[in-house]
Amino acid sequence: MNRGLGQIKDKLDIFALFKKSRMQIRERWLYAVLGGIVFFGSLFIFDGWSGLALTISSVATVMIMLLIVLMGKVLYRDAFLTIVCFGILFCLLTPVLDTPDETAHLARAMYLARGKIFVSQEDSQLLISEDYELIYDQSQKTLFENDLNVHDSGILMIESDGLKATNAYAFISYLPQALGIGFGRMVNLSVLWSYYLGRIFNLLFYATMIALAIKITPLFKQVFFIAGTIPMGIYIAASYNQDAFGIGIIFVTLAFYFRLLSKEDHQIKVLEIVGYTGLCMLITVTKFPFVLLVLLPAFIPFRKFDKAAYQCVFLGIILAAGFSLAWMNFYTAIPHPFVPEGVNMIKQLQFLVGDPIANMQMMGLNLLEGSINYLMLFNFGWLSYGSNGLGLLYLFFYGSVAVFYPRELRQSRLTRIGALLITVGIYVGITLSMYLTWTPVGSSVVNGVQGRYFIGFLPLIPLMLNIGPAFKQLDQLQVKHYYNIVTLVPVYFLIMSFTLTLKQYY
Incomplete structure (x- = not known):
C-alpha cells in the first residue's frame, strides 16, 4: 500500500512540475519570441544575412529562446545562465586569439599550467608549450577554418618574451585558464579543445563570481545583473583575458561592501x-x-x-x-x-611637474573627453569592429536604471559622497597610469585607455545617483514588470552584440 501511495505521489509531483513548467512558458513565451525577432532583426540591420551566419543564428536563437523561458525565477541563477549561454557562443565563435591582448594572456596561462607562478627575469626561463606557436599561426581563424583539431598537445618548450607583458597581474588571475589547459592535456584532447577549455574555464569562473555577487548583496541586485552581463564583460570572460578574474573579484567585493552598508x-x-x-x-x-x-x-x-x-x-x-x-x-x-616608443615614466612625471597648471588643464580635458571611451565597450575583436549606436543605447538604459532604481535603503550623504570620490579616484588613477606607462613623454593625449577598464565601478553609480521611489511604494505588478525589464533588456543587448561577431566572420 505504501508503494502504491509512493507511486501516486511521484505522479502528482511530475504533474505539478509539468504544470509549473507550462505556466512558466505561458508567462515568458512572448519575451522569447521577441528575443528571436531581435536576433534576426539585428542580423538584417548589421548586414549579417549570409548562409553560415543564418545557420548559426538558427541554432543560437533556439538556445537563447530557451534561456529566456527559463529565466525569471532566481536572479543570481538567471545571471549565471545568461553569462554561460552567451559566453559559450562567444567562446566558440570568436576566432582564435581575436580578443584584446589574448596572445599574452594565453602565454601566461600556458606558463602557469607548467607550475610556474612568477614571471622570471631570465629570458631562458620563460618557456611555454610549443602548442602556442600552433595556436598563434591560426590567429583570427574561426572554429570552422583552423586546423588545430588535428594536432595533439606537444611536449617541447619554446621561449616567450610576451610573458613579461603580464607581470602586473598575479598568477591567481590565470588559474581558471591554466586549469582548463591542464585538464585538456590530461585527458589527451587536441590543441583545439584544450585551447577552448581554457576559455570556458575562465568564463565559468566569471559567471560564478557575478552570480555570487548578486546572491550576497542585499542592495542593487538588478544593477549587479545588468553590469555583470554587459556584453564586453562576457566577451572578455570568454577568452584568456585576466580581466574576467579582476572584474569578478571587484563585483564580489562591492557586494560585500553593500552587505556592510545595510x-x-x-x-x-x-x-x-x-x-x-x-x-x-x-x-x-x-x-x-x-x-x-x-x-x-x-x-x-x-x-x-x-x-x-x-x-x-x-x-x-x-x-x-x-x-x-x-x-x-x-x-x-x-x-x-611592448611599451610604445617615447614612453618613460620618470621623464613623464618630470614633464607633469614642470608646468603643473598647464598639465592639470591638459589632464582635466583628457578626463572629460575620455568618457567617450565608454563606447569601446561595444567594440569587439582587437577593438576592430562594433557599434557606437548600441553603446549609446546601453548608456541610456544603464543610466536610467542607475538613477531611478527603486530605493531599498536611504543612504547618508557621507556614503554617497564617498562613493563619488572613490569612483572619480579610480577613473583618474586609470587614466593617469596609462599616461605614465603607455603614453609618449609630453603628449597632450592619453593613450591606451579602454572602456572595459571601467566596468568594475558600474555598481557604485546608483549608490551616488539613485533618486527612485522606495520599493514599498510599488505594487506587485509594477515590481514584476520592472524585474522583466531589467533582466530581459540586457539579454537583448547581448543578442545584438553577438550578431556583430556573426556579421564580422560568418
Whole structure:
C-alpha cells in the first residue's frame, strides 16, 4: 500500500512540475519570441544575412529562446545562465586569439599550467608549450577554418618574451585558464579543445563570481545583473583575458561592501572588515587602481560599527596601501616588452611637474573627453569592429536604471559622497597610469585607455545617483514588470552584440 501511495505521489509531483513548467512558458513565451525577432532583426540591420551566419543564428536563437523561458525565477541563477549561454557562443565563435591582448594572456596561462607562478627575469626561463606557436599561426581563424583539431598537445618548450607583458597581474588571475589547459592535456584532447577549455574555464569562473555577487548583496541586485552581463564583460570572460578574474573579484567585493552598508547599528564586526580588506588586497594584484575600494568602509556611518571594527577600517587602509606599494615595486622590476616608443615614466612625471597648471588643464580635458571611451565597450575583436549606436543605447538604459532604481535603503550623504570620490579616484588613477606607462613623454593625449577598464565601478553609480521611489511604494505588478525589464533588456543587448561577431566572420 505504501508503494502504491509512493507511486501516486511521484505522479502528482511530475504533474505539478509539468504544470509549473507550462505556466512558466505561458508567462515568458512572448519575451522569447521577441528575443528571436531581435536576433534576426539585428542580423538584417548589421548586414549579417549570409548562409553560415543564418545557420548559426538558427541554432543560437533556439538556445537563447530557451534561456529566456527559463529565466525569471532566481536572479543570481538567471545571471549565471545568461553569462554561460552567451559566453559559450562567444567562446566558440570568436576566432582564435581575436580578443584584446589574448596572445599574452594565453602565454601566461600556458606558463602557469607548467607550475610556474612568477614571471622570471631570465629570458631562458620563460618557456611555454610549443602548442602556442600552433595556436598563434591560426590567429583570427574561426572554429570552422583552423586546423588545430588535428594536432595533439606537444611536449617541447619554446621561449616567450610576451610573458613579461603580464607581470602586473598575479598568477591567481590565470588559474581558471591554466586549469582548463591542464585538464585538456590530461585527458589527451587536441590543441583545439584544450585551447577552448581554457576559455570556458575562465568564463565559468566569471559567471560564478557575478552570480555570487548578486546572491550576497542585499542592495542593487538588478544593477549587479545588468553590469555583470554587459556584453564586453562576457566577451572578455570568454577568452584568456585576466580581466574576467579582476572584474569578478571587484563585483564580489562591492557586494560585500553593500552587505556592510545595510547592517544595523553596531553590527559591523572586526572579521568582516578583515575580510573586506583581504578582498581589496586581492584586487591590487589583478586591477591595481581599484585598490581604492578599500576606502569605502570609511564612509559608512560610524554608528554601524562596533568600536574595534571602526579602528580596523583605518588599519586595513594602511595595510592595503603598503601592500600596493610592495606589489608595484615587484611587478615594475620586469619592464613591459611592448611599451610604445617615447614612453618613460620618470621623464613623464618630470614633464607633469614642470608646468603643473598647464598639465592639470591638459589632464582635466583628457578626463572629460575620455568618457567617450565608454563606447569601446561595444567594440569587439582587437577593438576592430562594433557599434557606437548600441553603446549609446546601453548608456541610456544603464543610466536610467542607475538613477531611478527603486530605493531599498536611504543612504547618508557621507556614503554617497564617498562613493563619488572613490569612483572619480579610480577613473583618474586609470587614466593617469596609462599616461605614465603607455603614453609618449609630453603628449597632450592619453593613450591606451579602454572602456572595459571601467566596468568594475558600474555598481557604485546608483549608490551616488539613485533618486527612485522606495520599493514599498510599488505594487506587485509594477515590481514584476520592472524585474522583466531589467533582466530581459540586457539579454537583448547581448543578442545584438553577438550578431556583430556573426556579421564580422560568418
